[in-house]
Every structure is written in structure tokens, then in C-alpha cells.
Amino acid sequence: MEDAALTLFAERGFHGTGIRQLAEAAGLSSASLYHWMGTKEELLARLMRQALTRLTDAAVADLAAAPQDDPRTRVAVLVRVHVREHALRRRETRVVDGELAALGEGTRAEVLDLRDTYEQLWAEEIRRGCEDGAFTVARPDVARRAVLEMCSSVARWYRPDGPLDVEELAATYVDLTLRALGADPA
Amino acid sequence: MEDAALTLFAERGFHGTGIRQLAEAAGLSSASLYHWMGTKEELLARLMRQALTRLTDAAVADLAAAPQDDPRTRVAVLVRVHVREHALRRRETRVVDGELAALGEGTRAEVLDLRDTYEQLWAEEIRRGCEDGAFTVARPDVARRAVLEMCSSVARWYRPDGPLDVEELAATYVDLTLRALGADPA
DNA sequence: CCCATCCGATCGATCGATCGATAGGCTCAG
DNA sequence: CTGAGCCTATCGATCGATCGATCGGATGGG
Structure with a gap:
């Protein structure tokens, strides 16, 4: 999860990456994502x-x-x-x-x-x-x-x-x- | 216009800057902005x-x-x-x-x-x-x-x-x- | 039975962009 | 000088899409 997010943030930037892109890259639904991610910004900070x-x-x-x-x-x-x-x-x-x-x-x-x-x-x-x-x-x-x-x-x-x-x-x-x-x- | 956009893009990034913020910074409505800006991306490229x-x-x-x-x-x-x-x-x-x-x-x-x-x-x-x-x-x-x-x-x-x-x-x-x-x- | 994990559906907000309308100034034929 | 026609610049309203986030409800192993 975090690995896929890292790739997307690095390539498209934080604001250029959507929740749904993160979910797809992680192989999850956007709803499930929130169990692991917290908010999008918390993920970035982590x-x-x-x-x-x-x-x-x-x-x-x-x-x-x-x-x-x-x-x-x-x-x-x-x-x-x-x-x-x-x-x-x-x-x-x-x-x-x-x-x-x-x-x-x-x-x-x-x-x-x-x-x-x-x-x-x-x-x-x-x-x-x-x-x-x-x-x-x-x-x-x-x-x-x-x-x-x-x-x-x-x-x-x-x-x-x-x-x-x-x-x-x-x-x-x-x-x-x-x-x-x-x-x-x- | 371009000057205000430059400030916003530099501070918040392209994807972090909304059309309405650009408009407000330029003292225009978002509709008027398009006369000067073209699309947001054309503005960035310029x-x-x-x-x-x-x-x-x-x-x-x-x-x-x-x-x-x-x-x-x-x-x-x-x-x-x-x-x-x-x-x-x-x-x-x-x-x-x-x-x-x-x-x-x-x-x-x-x-x-x-x-x-x-x-x-x-x-x-x-x-x-x-x-x-x-x-x-x-x-x-x-x-x-x-x-x-x-x-x-x-x-x-x-x-x-x-x-x-x-x-x-x-x-x-x-x-x-x-x-x-x-x-x-x- | 419970808890962790997952999802479809959906929330209100905001996104970038476009619409038709309006106001003011400039041009030029009459 | 007049006024019709046009151009530039502006706007409020609104478009469909997507945003980040949340809900209630499955599913399934311990």
C-alpha cells in the first residue's frame, strides 16, 4: 500500500494523485484504503x-x-x-x-x-x-x-x-x- | 494575472491551486480568467x-x-x-x-x-x-x-x-x- | 461471537471549464 | 454627428466530473 502510494506521490505529486488512484494501485477499494491510510495527508506525513x-x-x-x-x-x-x-x-x-x-x-x-x-x-x-x-x-x-x-x-x-x-x-x-x-x- | 499565478503555483503547486484561487488572486471571476489564461495548463506552460x-x-x-x-x-x-x-x-x-x-x-x-x-x-x-x-x-x-x-x-x-x-x-x-x-x- | 478487513453506495464540496448575457469603447457608413 | 455593428472584457450561473471521506453492511478466520 505505502509502496504504491510512494510511487504515485513521487510521479504525480500529492495533489495530483487521487484517492481512487491510490486504491487501484493498492488493489483495494477507496473505502478499504482508509483502514490502512488514515487520511490522505496522514499517509503522506507517515x-x-x-x-x-x-x-x-x-x-x-x-x-x-x-x-x-x-x-x-x-x-x-x-x-x-x-x-x-x-x-x-x-x-x-x-x-x-x-x-x-x-x-x-x-x-x-x-x-x-x-x-x-x-x-x-x-x-x-x-x-x-x-x-x-x-x-x-x-x-x-x-x-x-x-x-x-x-x-x-x-x-x-x-x-x-x-x-x-x-x-x-x-x-x-x-x-x-x-x-x-x-x-x-x- | 500571470504574476499572481506564479506566486500561487510556486507556493501551492499546480494541482494544489484551483481556478477560483487564481481568479481571486488576479481580481477576476473564474469565467473572465479564461480570456487571459487559456486553459490552466496552457498558463503553466507559458x-x-x-x-x-x-x-x-x-x-x-x-x-x-x-x-x-x-x-x-x-x-x-x-x-x-x-x-x-x-x-x-x-x-x-x-x-x-x-x-x-x-x-x-x-x-x-x-x-x-x-x-x-x-x-x-x-x-x-x-x-x-x-x-x-x-x-x-x-x-x-x-x-x-x-x-x-x-x-x-x-x-x-x-x-x-x-x-x-x-x-x-x-x-x-x-x-x-x-x-x-x-x-x-x- | 467478535474483530479485522473489505466493499458498494453515496455524501457534500470542489474541480476545471463553458454558457449566454452585458457593458463599454471603437469604427465607419450615411 | 449619429447610430448600427463589432470587439474586448467581464460576469453570474451552471455544467458534468471528480474530489476526499464516510456509511452500513458483508465476509471470514480465531
Whole structure:
């Protein structure tokens, strides 16, 4: 159910997807759908929370598994997990990034909080890297947004069945990101 | 009329904006609206074409005005005009980037053609820079998409009334882009 | 017997779009 | 100068379709 909804929301958008389309894609009547979905907006919010929580969990786990303390290494870890998730779970990302406006005020604030929590992981490593000279950026906040969005953009064009392997893709983005941050290549 | 529609489409999305909201924002009845708008989708397509044409024209003009032949200089020109347009015309950009799926097949192809025309300006300079050694990137196509999306992202967070001046912003993005491309700092 | 699951039927609201009518200004023959 | 004819711009009313959501009632395994 949730899987079919994710596909439709990603392809047609929240407002562009009707209850009856969701029901058909799930193989249910629109009435039955409400047993699983709650309201349409609650479904959207649940999908968004799941996606953001999963991304944050993956990033925290990979950071914890990395023995290195060097901000360059840790940013590289963040880029890799981010690119992997965005390349392999494009639907989730497109919905999270594109349908925030469809949420009610309270729910939107809640989802934005989850996003902030994730982005703080990046902010912390970039801040440390700037302090100890590993990175050279005039405006760390602008740089953080820039590289984050750069890495997110893979969800908008990458195709896993294309000629480019996900790990090669991630490695390319690690290079782009570290260079953009002016990483001292030590 | 078109201006009010742009605001609504950018804030609520195409499918999230009703005919009656468009009419109210334009100070007309929904019936009168159709004299100016054509169908709702024709209005969207017109807005998109205008925005993309304007962006391309600005980029071509700025490139022509730049005496330099160095790919680094020319990419810097592209970044500056791109960031300026995206920072000062956020509504247009958000609609072009976010509502492509709302277009019919024929119109979408047409708009995508306009976008391709614009992106070819970037592709050409990046290709030249890679050939003559000004840039060092493993995959020019991936790099082009990455830096383009990085620069586009300003439309999603920048506020012209904030503490950061547009030209400072553009300069920061020139740095980020040239470094990501591995520009030989000559 | 109950509870989870499903459905057909249907709710009021709103959707995008069109209708015929009207009001005002411009043109041009008489 | 007049007035008939036309064009542009506007409107209230309304079209059929679809929207998100809910109802009461099946069905069937524990």
C-alpha cells in the first residue's frame, strides 16, 4: 500500500494523485484504503517521517562505524550514505523534498524538525573541518546547503539501471563535495 | 494575472491551486480568467517557457559580453547569472523545476527542450575546460548535473531580504563550483 | 461471537471549464 | 454627428466530473 502510494506521490505529486488512484494501485477499494491510510495527508506525513528517519539512522550508523575522526573522512561517509539513499530510494526523496507544502502546519513543522536533525549531522562535521583547517569555505552555512542539495539532486536524474554504478556515483560525489569544501588534500 | 499565478503555483503547486484561487488572486471571476489564461495548463506552460527563455537569454548575453575565452571565466559567468536569476526569481524556478510532471506529454517535451538548450551552454564550457586541462573531473556529465543543481538550489532557501547580498551569494557559488570542477587555479 | 478487513453506495464540496448575457469603447457608413 | 455593428472584457450561473471521506453492511478466520 505505502509502496504504491510512494510511487504515485513521487510521479504525480500529492495533489495530483487521487484517492481512487491510490486504491487501484493498492488493489483495494477507496473505502478499504482508509483502514490502512488514515487520511490522505496522514499517509503522506507517515511516508515522509519514515524516509527521513531511515536516512538519519543510516547516517548515524555509518558515522559510528567509521573509526576515523577526521572531518574529511566523516563528510565522505555522509556523502556516501546520502548519495546511496537518494539513488536507490528516489521516490522517497522526491516526496520529502517536493511535497512539504502539502502538509498541514503542525505536521510540516514536525517533518522539518526531522530534516533539521539530519542536516545537523552535516553541519557539525563541516563546522569542525572549518575550525581545524581541513576545510576552507568562506560561508560554512551556504556551503552546507550547497553540497547537500548537490548530493540530493541525484534522486532527480540517476537511474540505477543505467551505466553508472551506485558506488562509483557516490565516489564521484565525495570528490565533488570535498573539493567544493576546499578540503586540504592531506 | 500571470504574476499572481506564479506566486500561487510556486507556493501551492499546480494541482494544489484551483481556478477560483487564481481568479481571486488576479481580481477576476473564474469565467473572465479564461480570456487571459487559456486553459490552466496552457498558463503553466507559458510561465515555464517564459522563465526558461529568459534564463537562456540572460546567460547568452552575459557570455557574449565576457571578452575572456577561458572556460573558468565563462563558467563563472554562467554561475553568476544562474545564481542571480534563481535568487531573484525564485517563484519561476520553483515552478519550472517542480511542476514539469503537471504538463502534458507534448508540452513537457517542448519545455524540456528549452531546458536542454540552456544546459548545453554549461556542458560546452565544462567540456572545453576538461579538454584543455582547466578542469579536472572524472565524469563531466555527472559534474555538470551536480553543479547545476547545486546552483539551482538557492531558489529553495535564499531570501533576498536576508543578511546575504545576491552578489556575495553568487561569488560564493562561483568558488564552490570552480573548486568542485577541480579548476586549476591559474 | 467478535474483530479485522473489505466493499458498494453515496455524501457534500470542489474541480476545471463553458454558457449566454452585458457593458463599454471603437469604427465607419450615411 | 449619429447610430448600427463589432470587439474586448467581464460576469453570474451552471455544467458534468471528480474530489476526499464516510456509511452500513458483508465476509471470514480465531
